[in-house]
Amino acid sequence: MSTGQLKRNTLIGLVVSLLLAIGKFLAGVLGHSSALIADAVESLADTVGSIVVWQGFRVASREPDEDHPYGYGRAETMSALTVGALLVIAAAYIVVRAFAEILTPHAAPHPWTLLVLVGVIITKELLFRVVLRGADELRSDAARADAWHHRSDAITSAAAFLGVSVAIWGPSRLDMPRLVLADEVAAILASGVILLTGIRLMRPAIRELLDATSAPLVSAVRATAAAVDGVRLVEKLHARKSGRGFLLDMHLHVDPTLDVRTAHALAGKVKATVKAAHPEVVHVLIHVEPDESRP
Numbered sequence: 001m002s003t004g005q006l007k008r009n010t011l012i013g014l015v016v017s018l019l020l021a022i023g024k025f026l027a028g029v030l031g032h033s034s035a036l037i038a039d040a041v042e043s044l045a046d047t048v049g050s051i052v053v054w055q056g057f058r059v060a061s062r063e064p065d066e067d068h069p070y071g072y073g074r075a076e077t078m079s080a081l082t083v084g085a086l087l088v089i090a091a092a093y094i095v096v097r098a099f100a101e102i103l104t105p106h107a108a109p110h111p112w113t114l115l116v117l118v119g120v121i122i123t124k125e126l127l128f129r130v131v132l133r134g135a136d137e138l139r140s141d142a143a144r145a146d147a148w149h150h151r152s153d154a155i156t157s158a159a160a161f162l163g164v165s166v167a168i169w170g171p172s173r174l175d176m177p178r179l180v181l182a183d184e185v186a187a188i189l190a191s192g193v194i195l196l197t198g199i200r201l202m203r204p205a206i207r208e209l210l211d212a213t214s215a216p217l218v219s220a221v222r223a224t225a226a227a228v229d230g231v232r233l234v235e236k237l238h239a240r241k242s243g244r245g246f247l248l249d250m251h252l253h254v255d256p257t258l259d260v261r262t263a264h265a266l267a268g269k270v271k272a273t274v275k276a277a278h279p280e281v282v283h284v285l286i287h288v289e290p291d292e293s294r295p
Contacts, residue, residue, distance in 0.1 A: 009131045010057065010146055014050035016127060017043050017153070020120055024157075027116040033109035033167075034101040035160035035187040036117070038094040042156045042194065043120075045090040045149070049083040053146040056080070060243050070283065073243020074209070080145040081205035087152060087198030091191040094156075098184040098191070108167045108180045117161040124154035139244045139280060145201045152197045159190035211240045217278065221248060224277045230254060230266045232291040245282030248274070256290030263288045 021043035028036030056079025064071040128150040135143035163186025170179030217239045225234045233253035239246050252270065254263055267286040275281050 005134060009134050010050055010054045010143065013127050013131060013146060013150060014047060014054060016123060017047040017050055017150075020123065020153075021047055024116065024120060027113050031110040031113035031116075032107055033113045033160070033164055033183060034098065035163050035183045036109070036113055038097055038187045038191075039117075039120070039153070039156045039160045041093055041097075042090045042153055045086045049086050049149045050146055052079045052082045052086075053143065057143075070242060070247060071245075073245060073282075076140060076243045077205050077208045077241075081202055081209070083145040083149055084198045084200075084202035084205065087149065087194050087201065091195040091198065094187050094191040094194070098187040101184045102181055108171060109164045109183060111168055113164055114161060114168075117157050117164065120157040121154050121161065124150045124157065128154060145205075148197055148201055152194045155193050155197075156187070156190040159186040159193075162186050208241045214239045214241060214246065217246060217280070221250075221274055221278055221281070224274050225250065225252070225270050228266075228270050228273050230258075231270060233293075235289065239281075242282075244280070246278075246280050247283045247285075248281055249285050249287075251287045251289060253289050253291035253293075256292060 021040050024036055024043055025040035028034070028038075028040055056076045059075035060072050062068075062072045128147050131143060131150060132147035134140075135147055160183075163183045166182035166186075167180045170182060171177045218237050221239065222234045222237050225231060225237070231252055231254065234250065235253055236249070236251035238249045241247075250270075252267065254266060258266070267288050271284040271286060274284055
């Protein structure tokens, strides 16, 4: 899958999320469902999130320049962090609104609102699977955040479906009038899932912005570099993620009798070998040192 296809998936998700947000809000108002209205707010967060991700892709696709020699990959990281933050904000809003509705007496939602929720759940789950597949293929944290945004919307809609169902039929069939509040309780429970999803998406983005190393990649690259003829020791090796690629800093110990030209050629060979074996590596900086541990 290409970057262009990722952008197209994001654009489709943007349009669909916007239409669903409008539809759910109108259905919530006309059908008297606070959970559906809260769900519409979460869909609106989806829409804003898709816009952020779209912009992140656009900026991240720029070629490196004089001011940004390492490229613009972290634009995707920033967009992933923003989407995660939007989920946290949406979760907080849903909780506040649900508690306000609990304190205000109201009638049960209309039964037809359940059909709206079923359509939303199916649509959002399909979007989640399509966008996540592309994100995994291109190792895009921003696209992955966008995909999970769709999944979180499906979760809130499923919780709203359960809550609305109980609120509609529970009071009459079980003779428990207070079950009308199941609408709001479901929204609160769903907000917890949204909150956890937002935190889970923000964590890798924060790690990337703080230049956290990738231990699995470091181990694999170390073995690859050490196997190149002429390399005596891979002393230091750091890997940091930038967008969908990794930037490496490596210290190699070589025969101290090598001249500069030969040592430079060896470093170039190591760089080419590493990039060929590990396509996710986009930049390698190698510092060559004389190995004094043996003659």
